Amino acid sequence: MKAFVMKEIGRVGFMDKPVPKPGPSDAVVRTTSALICTSDSHTVHGGIGPRKDLTLGHEAVGIVHAVGSEVKDFRPGDRVLVGAITPDWGDLASQNGFPSQSGGPLGGFKFANRKDGVFADCFHVNDADANLARIPDSIGDEMAVYCADMLSTGFVGAEKGNIPIGGTVAVLAQGPVGLMATVGARLRGAGRVIGVESVPSRQKLAREYGADEIVDFTSEDVVERVHELTGGEGVDTAIEALGADITFQTAVKITKPGGTVSNIGYFGEGEFVRIPRVEWGVGMADQTIATGLCPGGRLRMERLLRVLEAKRVDPTHLTTHTFAFDDMERAFEVADKKLEDVVKVLITF
Amino acid sequence: MKAFVMKEIGRVGFMDKPVPKPGPSDAVVRTTSALICTSDSHTVHGGIGPRKDLTLGHEAVGIVHAVGSEVKDFRPGDRVLVGAITPDWGDLASQNGFPSQSGGPLGGFKFANRKDGVFADCFHVNDADANLARIPDSIGDEMAVYCADMLSTGFVGAEKGNIPIGGTVAVLAQGPVGLMATVGARLRGAGRVIGVESVPSRQKLAREYGADEIVDFTSEDVVERVHELTGGEGVDTAIEALGADITFQTAVKITKPGGTVSNIGYFGEGEFVRIPRVEWGVGMADQTIATGLCPGGRLRMERLLRVLEAKRVDPTHLTTHTFAFDDMERAFEVADKKLEDVVKVLITF
Amino acid sequence: MKAFVMKEIGRVGFMDKPVPKPGPSDAVVRTTSALICTSDSHTVHGGIGPRKDLTLGHEAVGIVHAVGSEVKDFRPGDRVLVGAITPDWGDLASQNGFPSQSGGPLGGFKFANRKDGVFADCFHVNDADANLARIPDSIGDEMAVYCADMLSTGFVGAEKGNIPIGGTVAVLAQGPVGLMATVGARLRGAGRVIGVESVPSRQKLAREYGADEIVDFTSEDVVERVHELTGGEGVDTAIEALGADITFQTAVKITKPGGTVSNIGYFGEGEFVRIPRVEWGVGMADQTIATGLCPGGRLRMERLLRVLEAKRVDPTHLTTHTFAFDDMERAFEVADKKLEDVVKVLITF
Amino acid sequence: MKAFVMKEIGRVGFMDKPVPKPGPSDAVVRTTSALICTSDSHTVHGGIGPRKDLTLGHEAVGIVHAVGSEVKDFRPGDRVLVGAITPDWGDLASQNGFPSQSGGPLGGFKFANRKDGVFADCFHVNDADANLARIPDSIGDEMAVYCADMLSTGFVGAEKGNIPIGGTVAVLAQGPVGLMATVGARLRGAGRVIGVESVPSRQKLAREYGADEIVDFTSEDVVERVHELTGGEGVDTAIEALGADITFQTAVKITKPGGTVSNIGYFGEGEFVRIPRVEWGVGMADQTIATGLCPGGRLRMERLLRVLEAKRVDPTHLTTHTFAFDDMERAFEVADKKLEDVVKVLITF
Known part of the structure; x- marks a missing residue:
């Protein structure tokens, strides 16, 4: 599959990677919409240290592609939202009320940090039952994707x-x-x-x-x-x-x-x-x-989706630019260099 | 001055009373708008026990008529809102974070309970600096008066x-x-x-x-x-x-x-x-x-007025009936018997 | 293995059961000490409805007998404490801050309710990494076992x-x-x-x-x-x-x-x-x-063990009676009928 | 009366001052025991800016000497504790839950800051009913005085x-x-x-x-x-x-x-x-x-006194030095220069 990666500090580009496989509690999601975040720029410029061929991106929605044997509530074909932060819910930090810190400081932040991110045809989600949320029919992908990080962090x-x-x-x-x-x-x-x-x-x-x-x-x-x-x-x-x-x-x-x-x-x-x-x-x-760090998890995502469903806010006005995934290089440039009064760049797959 | 009172359980009517005088920290307010509350009915029908010639009403705004010698922030002529609950701020319950319970259980509820209420040409307010709030010019009396109890209790x-x-x-x-x-x-x-x-x-x-x-x-x-x-x-x-x-x-x-x-x-x-x-x-x-019991006090009232000033809500749609103070008897009947799909009855002075 | 069960409402006794097997994230613990709880009596007398051959007991410590393939932090031979409540940490109620309610109201209460309890040679623990806690050397089994329910619920x-x-x-x-x-x-x-x-x-x-x-x-x-x-x-x-x-x-x-x-x-x-x-x-x-319902989980148990380790309290004064597991029938009778000024009955294995 | 003052930055000494008079809600207390605080040193060395002939000290207990006409709960002769912080309870910061900030940032800190402190034969207390606390017979002055600041701030x-x-x-x-x-x-x-x-x-x-x-x-x-x-x-x-x-x-x-x-x-x-x-x-x-800043007020002081009454802690072990008020100059030197392993210096009157 195609993935948009940080090749090394300061250098990005496409590369081919195998479609990930889910562990027993996990899911693999086929990306449909994603957003570029300022953190992606930080990362590329070395903010979290060197990385090699790491897939970028942590804000995405998609369709469930595959699930592990222990997953109960999701099936291939489900349209889902994934928080930017995907906690380990049994971890001591989670038990202490701070799931974003599970697995160490800021440890819930896995995408494009501790593992490959979402700027790819497919991406992997740990603990699917706890970290995915079904998107209601009334909400489009290009709106739902704002819950992953923007709404959760801002709120x-x-x-x-x-x-x-x-x-x-x-x-x-x-x-x-x-x-x-x-x-x-x-x-x-x-x-x-x-x-x-x-x-x-x-x-x-x-x-x-x-x-x-x-x-x-x-x-x-x-x-x-x-x-x-x-x-x-x-x-x-x-x-x-x-x-x-x-x-x-x-x-x-x-x-x-x-x-x-x-x-x-x-x-x-x-x-x-x-x-x-x-x-x-x-x-x-x-x-x-x-x-605080962006809260993640299914409950949080369900609540944010409810905010959208009830039309309390329309975050899509943040979308100043839209690119197809194939144009990711230009898209990233616009976001990275803050060209053309950019606010958010939406990527469609 | 004219006052609308509970003469005894089950009987209301007008009577003449002297204009109250403020103690050193107090104020006397000349009523301009008031609202009838369901509690007024409860009281008249004996809900808090017998009362004799007690002036009714606890939701009002008005103009400061007189202030005591220790009052610093208010002067005669100021247009003010008074919470339905007027706490004793030094009381132990207030120090404990529960000013509505100052002076004993529900003790902050003084108007038309422990002392004369606001259905009169003038009424008395304890601790004026702490319990009055100035009404911004952009908010009319008939809107501000909703802060006293309806917004504070509902919120x-x-x-x-x-x-x-x-x-x-x-x-x-x-x-x-x-x-x-x-x-x-x-x-x-x-x-x-x-x-x-x-x-x-x-x-x-x-x-x-x-x-x-x-x-x-x-x-x-x-x-x-x-x-x-x-x-x-x-x-x-x-x-x-x-x-x-x-x-x-x-x-x-x-x-x-x-x-x-x-x-x-x-x-x-x-x-x-x-x-x-x-x-x-x-x-x-x-x-x-x-x-909880309706929070009172200047800070609460200022915050509620800010909600109105910012146009977050227009409570005046609750006003189904408006009467002049002279028609208080009919006004009370409408509210008391819940006639004509009444929600709130506004009294103008 | 030997298990002490509720055969039906009102009737208890020993029976033979197979040693449970752990799922991938689970553990099986060999019991060393347990306590009888008033809830065990409630259960036997029908408090939670009919049960057939359900192993009783939810307060226990023991030695890890076997762990599933995904368990990282515990190994056979570890001396461990298990909370009476063993939450599903990814559940929405847990994400909401109420792990004791995971899996439905009071759903974290699994032992001797939704599955076999701890009055047996061995018992099964879900999500071992999140629900077991290692017992420090300075604390004996007969003291540590009080953390499972008594300290957690009382505190x-x-x-x-x-x-x-x-x-x-x-x-x-x-x-x-x-x-x-x-x-x-x-x-x-x-x-x-x-x-x-x-x-x-x-x-x-x-x-x-x-x-x-x-x-x-x-x-x-x-x-x-x-x-x-x-x-x-x-x-x-x-x-x-x-x-x-x-x-x-x-x-x-x-x-x-x-x-x-x-x-x-x-x-x-x-x-x-x-x-x-x-x-x-x-x-x-x-x-x-x-x-509230007794909080469970590894973090809670570790904190309670720390309270014991620091000698803030000695709960063993609650132990009025001690019986070997073989004398469980008499032990249960004493607890159930509140004989001999009983407070807590300790069972040794 | 005799007062120990900061004459100017860096210079302290005794001077004669008139006994203060209480306003309607206030009290004047005759000092019996006081403690020197590190803040007194800070103040003398210019920490809060220049002061002229300001009486020092904010930790004291004493006997009520006089009360204003509005004071209800205290009478001359009562043995009382006064918090180092004496809030204005009706102030907006107090209504907001932060009485120590009443009257502006850190505004509850009045003694030896905004007005004369307690190192004098008598001192003035605003809002006596809300800021004094009666000392139980079982607690000596030299113990109760620790509540004023040390217990309240530490806790x-x-x-x-x-x-x-x-x-x-x-x-x-x-x-x-x-x-x-x-x-x-x-x-x-x-x-x-x-x-x-x-x-x-x-x-x-x-x-x-x-x-x-x-x-x-x-x-x-x-x-x-x-x-x-x-x-x-x-x-x-x-x-x-x-x-x-x-x-x-x-x-x-x-x-x-x-x-x-x-x-x-x-x-x-x-x-x-x-x-x-x-x-x-x-x-x-x-x-x-x-x-946080040391919480003051009667409720706080009553609760701290209860902690002492119940013998949860004995703060008098902090007292490394005791001086009579007449020896205040030497006492202050010991505290100021941290001589002789000083922890707290108690002053008796």
Whole structure:
């Protein structure tokens, strides 16, 4: 089968690989739609270290191609969604309530990291009964695929942010994950959502997805502006959806005492992420810094699909580009170099 | 001043009373809009025992008429909202996180219970700085007044229900509080909201306020139907918004293991409220029964006003009747006897 | 191999059964020590319906006899503890945070319910890597076996009770589970633990295990006495460790507004468990009723073993009787009929 | 009356001040015992900026000398404890659940910060009914005074650390607050408490107060050693009880994915407190950083007194030095310069 791989750091391309075989509890899924993620770029540029001929991609839906002997709830032909994170559910971290950390820190993140990813004709899924979810007929593949990572990661930023109904929330950076965090903040009942973003097309999407105010850090001091918008208080919750030291510092500074900084950004560089000491209340302002990795698993995916089924949000407006799998090289270039105001690139198979 | 009072059990009417005077931390508010609540009926019919010449009403907005010497943040002329519950914030129950229980069980409920209520030209508010909230210009009195009890009580049903994003919720009874619980379930991100209601006009409102499905208990078995709608599982959260033994039993029966029954109904009669033993998992299904009384206080009211300001919901569709204060007797009759498909009765001053 | 079974409702005895075989992820354990539980009696008397030749018992430790091909962390010869509850970790209820409810309500409870129990020379354990725990050398079998159910159930009563440091707790009934709930309340930092019990030998154990006060319901009014002991307030947390309608009612009555009734009692009879309406604050006192089933799994067992290893508690004082497995019939009679002031009966193999 | 003040940065001494007068809700307390805190040193050396003739001290007990007209529960002559933090209970931060932040960040910290402290013959307490607690006869002043800050701060480190029963906890630095955090970890049910400390006398106290293991950072690599002690996993909870950048980094490094770093250290210097990026799981390890300021208020103090009354801990072993108030200058020198292996200095009046 055809697979789009990272050949080595900095180099991608197609190669031929055998169709994977499922273990007793596993499934193999034939890909129908996939999305390119910023993490794919990080990986290619060496963010998680060297890899050789590793199939890229972790956001996909497809049709079950084969299942292992112990799989009970899925059959070949089923149309399914797979979370970007596919936990080992019996692991001690899962028993502790953190399945994304099963098998070690960030260990639930297997696709295009610990094993081949989803940019291929077929891909392998561990523990099919626990990690696949059937897609309802009313939801198309190109919509369902957003649950795998974008909705799950964006929403967990809101969930871990402990947002009260009517609370104030700032979402720092309105990329695809930040936009879905904006949706998540609305879904938790935020009374005012402030999107921090400078790119006009993303500002527009932010308003569409529920931001009540936009703050442009290129023309305004974010800390001052957010305090102004919140009567001098700061927000109940700041969601860091970029993964940059300076943005994280801003998140701490705009969050009120007793509030929560909820991080869903991937910090790709530097030895430290720095907390501004004084604005952090010298460590005594009852502020919480929460972090999370995209929740996966069947239950999570079923719940996200229900959100789509009930038409609470239409994530397909994030799709700025669509390519056939055969054009994957160009597709990856667009995403990697952030060409043409790209937000998300959809790949069809 | 004119006040509409409960003269004794079963008898209401106008009487003249002196304008109250504020203590050092208190305020007196001149009423501009008020709402009649089912609890007013309960009270008149003896639900909280005998009262003599007690001014009725606990949902109101108005203009500050006078403030005590220690009040810092409010001045005569300010347009303000007052929660139905006005806690004593220093009380041990408040320190424990339950201000509605300050001064004893349900002790935050003072209006038309422990002291005169709001159906009068003026009414008294304890601890003005902590219990008043300024109303933004963009929100009319007839909308803001819904925060006092309807939004606060309805929403707390959702908040205590521990609803996951994409979770399933049933709201039992779509009276005004149940309708606002339906809104609350949507505000917390429910993926499917099932409204249980038999009255057509309320079913219609339920759909408008966010119910995805309606179950009519007069034509369907609620337990069967809810299990059918949830793939046999039951809901994550059932909100009891009526206060009837049979409804409470249904709530327990339709909630899945690990789920939450969130009660905001006032149980007015009977020695017991009964939990169905077997469906409760013989006490071992990891099910939680949460209860709450309308949260009050300035912060809560400010957050609810923010929800209105951001146009997340328009509660004024609950207003089926409007009367001037002079017509209070007829207004009360309509509300008390549930005439003319009444939902909420607004009183203007 | 020899197994002690429930032949039919009301009749027990030995029979010969084949040694079970492990599936790919499973283990078979050779029993070394076991405890008889009140639930075994319930089961024999028909509490969970008819069973034929079902091996009894769910509290055991032993030596791994055989493991399936997929088991990674355990080998024959390992000395292991098995929780009374052995969840399916990939199940949706487990993903939802309630592994004891995996496979349906109370579905994690498999031993002597859905499959043969542990009163046999050998028994079968599903998902060995996730459900077994290695016993440290410093802990004897006759101590470790208490983790399986007694510590896990007793402690979860305290954990779900949301006890603040310095809070007040009542534990209703000081049977073995109630005694371990008393220990659990102390482990969570309770400032005053009130044990409700009438049997002198159990009162003595209650004091030894950390009850600061004993209330004897045969000579005192429990509701009055607890209010007296708590300055009229009621307790922060009442743990129901019996499973009786009247005890449950008392638990509600002695819990303060905002407090928690934490149920770990198994309610074996009656159509309803009844909440006293008025003392429950007519459903509005911010009181929570939490319920739980014994948590199982390797992580839980490892943590409980750590509690023993650190000598925080010595549960072996619960052992009032010890019998060899060959004397199981007499042992069961003592436990079943509650002869000789029995608390727990230990079976050695 | 006599007061021990900070005359200016770096200079302390006695001066005469008038006895304060209570406002309507306030009390004035005649000091009987007080403790010197490291924060007093910080303050004198300019940690919170310049102050002129500010009375020092925030840990005290005493006898009520006078009360305002609105005070209901206390009378002159009552023996009382006052928390180091005396919140404004009606403030929005208090309504939000964070009374220590009332009146602005860390605003509940009034003594020797926003107003005169307790090192004087008498001191003023705002909102007496909400901020005083009666001391039971069985507890001496020299013991009760430890509740004001040491127990409250140490314990909140454990409470915010989300420690599971049987969990593993490291407490970094075994000064007086760290030692009480060690006690707090035990009170929450930790299965293994690791105290990090190099001073022998404090190591000894750490063992006495419940540390199961001691790690000496001068002779061992703390990160390696803690991983060794926890089977390579890291701890469930690390409590930072020093307030140093390097210690904070260690806390992050030794905490497992899904675990909590609970900070109770006051960070007195540097622009930033730095999170080690990689060991923090690049912001995605589901790790939480919680912070808190000493909880105050009557309920908290009553609960802490209950812990002492029940003899769960004897904090007086922290008292290494006792001086009469007249010898305050020498007392302060001992505490300030950390002479003679000082832990806590008690002042008697």
